[in-house]
Amino acid sequence: MTRTMPALAVFFLVTGAGLVALLVPLPLPARILLVIAGGFVSTGALLTLSAHAAQGAEEIHAPPTPLRQPVTAVEISPTLRHDLRGILSPAVLCADQLTLSPDETTRTRAGQILDALDRATDRLKAART
Numbered sequence: 001m002t003r004t005m006p007a008l009a010v011f012f013l014v015t016g017a018g019l020v021a022l023l024v025p026l027p028l029p030a031r032i033l034l035v036i037a038g039g040f041v042s043t044g045a046l047l048t049l050s051a052h053a054a055q056g057a058e059e060i061h062a063p064p065t066p067l068r069q070p071v072t073a074v075e076i077s078p079t080l081r082h083d084l085r086g087i088l089s090p091a092v093l094c095a096d097q098l099t100l101s102p103d104e105t106t107r108t109r110a111g112q113i114l115d116a117l118d119r120a121t122d123r124l125k126a127a128r129t
Helices: 004-023 028-060 078-098 104-126
Strands: none
Touching: 004 028, 078 104
């Protein structure tokens, strides 16, 4: 299925609903409801056809290699490493403060943020200069 198929479905459904509302002798509220219903149906068609197209594209272009590639050390300059750690440090401090929150969800999310920031700083430490 091509990428233009969902767009064509939306175009023809909305155009058809508009033409029916224009040509069929209906009261004004019925015409408005018909066009709105056409919009809802075309939105559903767009979402459905886009989802099917995306699934088909994933199956066709699926990489034969595993999803996670081994991490190799990259070369970055010491200045860039210092700048990136400087950018990450305020986020670490804020997440540390959020771990003291009385809300359980906030504490859980703060832990997830800290884990992600720790992984980022570990990658920076592992980077070669």
